[in-house]
Amino acid sequence: MAADLEEKTDRYGELLAEALDAATIAPPEGTPMADAAADCYEMAASYLEDGTHFRDQDDLVNALASFSYGHAWLDAGARVGLFDVPREGHLFTVE
Numbered sequence: 001m002a003a004d005l006e007e008k009t010d011r012y013g014e015l016l017a018e019a020l021d022a023a024t025i026a027p028p029e030g031t032p033m034a035d036a037a038a039d040c041y042e043m044a045a046s047y048l049e050d051g052t053h054f055r056d057q058d059d060l061v062n063a064l065a066s067f068s069y070g071h072a073w074l075d076a077g078a079r080v081g082l083f084d085v086p087r088e089g090h091l092f093t094v095e
């Protein structure tokens with residue numbers, strides 16, 4: 001089971017890093033929606049940093065939780081139009 005958790009944690013960390021690279025802020029700069037998008041992006045990036053710290057400490061449960069929460073910030077933002085994201089592939093749950 002530990003090997004499964006380790007593999008899943010690493011996969012989710014890579015997924016979040018890839019999603020952060022793929023997402024761009026959609027609303028025009030200087031608008032409240034662009035500010036909201038920047039906040040969501042910052043949260044996701046912070047969760048990636050936290051998850052990486054936990055992973056380096058072999059705290060797989062908290063690392064996986066951090067990576068999952070970070071991706072949720074991006075995915076939710078993409079669904080409401082805060083981010084331009086790829087519509088094909090495995091990174092986001094947008095149609």
